[in-house]
Amino acid sequence: MLNQSIKPMLLYPLQPNQIKSWKNNSLKWDGFRILIHYDNGKVRAFSRHGTEITSRFPELLDIQLPVKSAILDGECIAFDLTQPKDQPPKYWWDDAMARFNTKTESGVKRIMTTIRAHFPLWDILYLNGEPIIKKTFEERREVLESVVKHSETLSVTPIYDSGHKLFQKAKELGLEGICQYKGDAPMILDGRSERHVVKVKAYQYITCQIESMRIQGRFGWGLSVNGKYVGILEFPPGHEEVRAFHQISKQLIRGESKGWRYFEPLISCKIKFQCYTKNGKLRSPKFEGFCTTTSVQ
Missing domain, CATH: 2.40.50.140 (Nucleic acid-binding proteins)
Known part of the structure; x- marks a missing residue:
């Protein structure tokens, strides 16, 4: 599992009138899925389709975690460093795609000066030599929070109690929508289930x-x-x-x-x-x- 291409669980799409009463809800980040493999200080990154993209994100190479090994599941978003300093930072899907599609070493060095990648995480699938996907989401969430501390590169996606209130806030802010996680559900790789994790887009x-x-x-x-x-x-x-x-x-x-x-x-x-x-x-x-x-x- 570690240092191998794996396909994570996909989010089951729901309509706004189908929002669940689950107590674990987060904003849906407008970027692309990424799996970060940490192995005794060495880092590799893969897209959800299994493409290795480590060389496109040198930011990840300086990560230091208080564990021997882990697989972190989250999103890559990107911030425009050229925007005025007096404005709140804003991430753009366009910039995340620009980072994803920049593959040459010289191109990556150049684009990093204007577009900074950040990786908000919502799950952890592997820890210290063992898969932990059979643990519940809430159990994995506790592990994730103990492993990852907020930095310029990594953060843990905040969780909110009410999906309905969070969805309304996402609509007000013009954000993509929300994700909902069933607290007692395990992770299923390469699958999709309405009983595990869902997404509701705020069109x-x-x-x-x-x-x-x-x-x-x-x-x-x-x-x-x-x-x-x-x-x-x-x-x-x-x-x-x-x-x-x-x-x-x-x-x-x-x-x-x-x-x-x-x-x-x-x-x-x-x-x-x-x-x-x-x-x-x-x-x-x-x-x-x-x-x-x-x-x-």
């Missing part, structure tokens, strides 16, 4: 105008809000919605250029998305419906 909604359409290659609608471009819808709506859009949009064509057709932005639709990206675009926008029936007759 946001916005009304957009369709200002363009990709006419070569895969599906794409260019979206704008009050004249400001906010990204591309790449998850196609249903057949009837696409057909209706084609019927009305023929009257709104302004021109074509480089594989795109441009329209007068008069057709509005409701879009569900995860969050705003660092440059103000919608992350993972999904079509929820046209705003008026008259727009698509």
Whole structure:
């Protein structure tokens, strides 16, 4: 298990009206899953798919834990070091992906000067030569808190009693959502179960105008809000919605250029998305419906 690729337990997705009454709840960090293997002072890191990514995160090489060996389960998030010092630190999914996708030694050294990686942890799977995944979440949590102390590199994800209150706070702050952990549940590797650990995403909604359409290659609608471009819808709506859009949009064509057709932005639709990206675009926008029936007759 130690120093080997393992697949952690995935979070079972729930809807906001399915939030559980469990007493172990945390914010869902907007980064990517990481497994940190600590072996007598040496550190290796793996993605949830088993890719070793140690060389991309030199921050991890200086970790010192009060144990011989451990496997820590958590997330990698990233902070922009160039933002004004008088602003509270903010982490961005875009920056976490930039760190993940930077692989060369020179590139890693360069990006570390502007984007700092941090690793909030929520579980521990292995300790001093033995797997501890059969222990309950609350038992593993006690072990984790005894092993990891807060530093610039590592922290233990805070736990809150009420999932409903935490979810509302996540929505207010524009965060990704929450995770919920069943206190008496063990860990199941390479699986997913509603009876162990779940996630509830705090999706946001916005009304957009369709200002363009990709006419070569895969599906794409260019979206704008009050004249400001906010990204591309790449998850196609249903057949009837696409057909209706084609019927009305023929009257709104302004021109074509480089594989795109441009329209007068008069057709509005409701879009569900995860969050705003660092440059103000919608992350993972999904079509929820046209705003008026008259727009698509």
